[in-house]
Amino acid sequence: GAWWCSHCQAQKRAFGKSMKYVPYVECSTPDSKMKQICIDAKIEGFPTWVFADGTRLTGEVPLKTLAEKTNCPLN
Numbered sequence: 001g002a003w004w005c006s007h008c009q010a011q012k013r014a015f016g017k018s019m020k021y022v023p024y025v026e027c028s029t030p031d032s033k034m035k036q037i038c039i040d041a042k043i044e045g046f047p048t049w050v051f052a053d054g055t056r057l058t059g060e061v062p063l064k065t066l067a068e069k070t071n072c073p074l075n
Contacts (some may be wrong), residue, residue, distance in 0.1 A: 001027060004032060007047060011047050015063070051069050
């Protein structure tokens with residue numbers, strides 16, 4: 001994600017206190033340039049969700065969908 005991305009902020013809010021369990025990678029420098037780690041990962045939009053099987057979803061994704069993709073139950 002990127003600190004300046006409104007969709008990233010909305011997605012973080014959706015997780016609430018559980019966001020601390022999400023392996024978040026900040027892709028933007030303070031001056032809004034793309035960090036090399038995200039260039040190398042070919043991140044083109046925010047937020048980008050990368051799953052263990054290599055698939056990706058971009059944008060705000062419903063928690064139900066993320067739970068299904070990660071086999072993590074919603075509580």
